[in-house]
Amino acid sequence: MMCYHGGMVRTQVQLPEEQVSRLKAKALEEGTSLAELVRRAVERYLAEEENGGYQERARRALLAVGRFASGAQDVSEAHDRHLDEAFRGLR
Numbered sequence: 001m002m003c004y005h006g007g008m009v010r011t012q013v014q015l016p017e018e019q020v021s022r023l024k025a026k027a028l029e030e031g032t033s034l035a036e037l038v039r040r041a042v043e044r045y046l047a048e049e050e051n052g053g054y055q056e057r058a059r060r061a062l063l064a065v066g067r068f069a070s071g072a073q074d075v076s077e078a079h080d081r082h083l084d085e086a087f088r089g090l091r
Helices: 017-030 034-050 053-064 079-088
Strands: none
Touching: 017 034, 034 053
């Protein structure tokens, strides 16, 4: 649950009917309001932008490629298995 400091400000936003329809369906699925979904989306957008946005995340990810050695010799062939083991804590 997000916490908002201060009061809410009413604003009006125009969205395409197709987006509103999808948002209403998602709100119903999650048991929340359309307004709450919009607030969450805006918060995610602002947080992403404050962290440099997609381009910055992609740049940092590419800088990490090849910088670490696992010691495994078959990572390129068995990466799915290695990833599954890592998430399960087996390695």
